[in-house]
Amino acid sequence: MTTSQTNTLDLLNSLDLGKPPAQTRVVVAMSGGVDSSVVAGLLKEQGYDVIGVTMQLYDHGEIEHRPGSCCAGQDIYDARQAADLIGIPHYVLNYEQNFRAKVIDAFAQSYADGETPIPCVTCNSQIKFIDLFDMARDLGADILATGHYIASRPDGDDGGRALYRALDPDRDQSYFLFSTTREQLRLLRFPLGEMSKPEVRDHARRFGLGVAEKPDSQDICFVPTGRYSDLVEKLAPRAATPGEIVHVDGRVLGQHAGVMNYTIGQRKGLGLGASASVGGEPLYVVKIDAAHARVTVGPREALSTKRVTLRDVNWIGPGALDQALGREIAARVRSTRPPAPAVMTRRGDEIVVEFVEGESGVAPGQACVFYEDSGPRARVLGGGFIRSAESAQEEPAIARKRA
Incomplete structure (x- = not known):
């Protein structure tokens, strides 16, 4: 096989589809940052029929732009400029009403309930991978691509996909994507999962993108000046x-x-x-x-948690969830913390995760994400939101299950 033939096959298979790039329409979710802009540039360069779509999620007239925000004001302008430079159509879709109801209001209510919410997860599952999916289909897209740092690979012969932690451990966003469903994974692609952040910025400079040095976005993008308590008090007064x-x-x-x-x-x-x-x-x-x-x-030792009870569990691992019960997995209770050995069990209708050793600072409202193991490229098995946590001081942590 010649080098030319190999390169052609690489392009044909870069999104794991059985047709040429020119016949493959890809909608890229462009937030106005460097990551999604580079995704659009790379796919356009490979010959795909690329359309850029930016979601306006909140009123940029009411919420001022600040470094690290997204999906409003300057960010929409940056996305449009990047699309023009790359040479692709670009659309701005107003999802403010849905975002307010599903993400912002839910964020405030969660704090009022004494939880620590993760609005980024809610935005992905309730806005990006539902509303944006519908729009992608309306545009005749084969694929929806995003700038998330997570790897997606074929799983079986039926078009299924599996998620894996990103190549760049400092950028891995698998914690925020545990609620992605099997059906959504069939249409989603994450081209940056096998790249490092410096590589992405190098591509941005190569494309001549004005966002090449733009700061990374933050989780709570819709909170002005980072003072979330002001927003919570306004929307959920009982939290004050x-x-x-x-x-x-x-x-x-x-x-x-x-x-x-x-x-x-x-x-x-x-x-x-x-x-x-x-x-x-x-x-x-x-x-x-x-x-x-x-x-x-x-005291610090009072933070140690041995067991968490979950709600809204999503399973995207092999087989059925019940087949994994009683077997050791790795579980992650904070985005900044590595996965730790744990065992899943069922208590009535609820899924319970028990840690081999106590985890510290576990907060209701955060996610508990499941992995096949604690390795840097481990497969993502799913996860759920933490409903409650039990102290490790009540009884000894479970003994490690040995093969």
């Missing part, structure tokens, strides 16, 4: 109800101005002054009881 700060031993240490100002594992800004430590040991938020407006604090 004053209450007691109590020690795990029952002592009342002080008062707070609303549970929205606290998250599990928080150490600074407790509002306790000289009482922010007991016996010389710093105190951490270990529990939030929104119903009674009570924040419980304690």
Whole structure:
């Protein structure tokens, strides 16, 4: 086989489709950042029929642009400029109403319930991979491509896909994509999953994109100046109800101005002054009881969690979820934390994840994401949102299951 033939086959198979790029329409979700702009540029360069689509998710007149935001104001302009330079059609779609109802309102309500929400996951599952999918189909697209750092590979002979952690561990976004369904994976592609961030910026410079040095987007893109408590108080006033700060031993240490100002594992800004430590040991938020407006604090060891109960579990691993019960997997309870050995079980209708060793600072509302193992390129098996967490101090952690 000649080099020319090999290159042609590489192009034919770059999206794992059985037809030439020129006959393959790809809609690229362009946020106005460097990652999605490079995806559009690379696919156009490979000969695909590329259309850029940008979602306007909130009113950029009300929420000012700041470095690290996306999907409003300057970001829409940047996406349009990138599309013009690459030479592809570009459309702006207004999803403000859906985004407000499904993401912003839900974000505020979650804080009012004493949780620590992840709006990025909700945006992916409720907006990008539903509303944007519908638009991609309306445009006759074969594929929807995004700038997420996660790998997608064929799984079986039926067109199924499997997700894997990204090549660049510092950029891996698998934690935020656990709720992607099997059906969605068939139409999704993530071209940056096998690339590093420096490589992406090099491509942006090669294409001459003005966003080549643009800062990365942040999770809570719709919060002006990063003060999420102002937004939460406006949309869910009960989250600002004053209450007691109590020690795990029952002592009342002080008062707070609303549970929205606290998250599990928080150490600074407790509002306790000289009482922010007991016996010389710093105190951490270990529990939030929104119903009674009570924040419980304690020593670091009180943060250790042995078991979490999940809601809205999504399984995209091989076979059925029940086939994985009782077997050791790896579970990740924070985007900044590596997957840890754990075992999934079922308690009634709920899925429970028990850690081989205690995990620290587990917060209801965050995600617990399942992986095949703790390796850097491990397959993503799914995950769920943490409904509740049980302290590791109640009983010893489970013993590691041995092969």
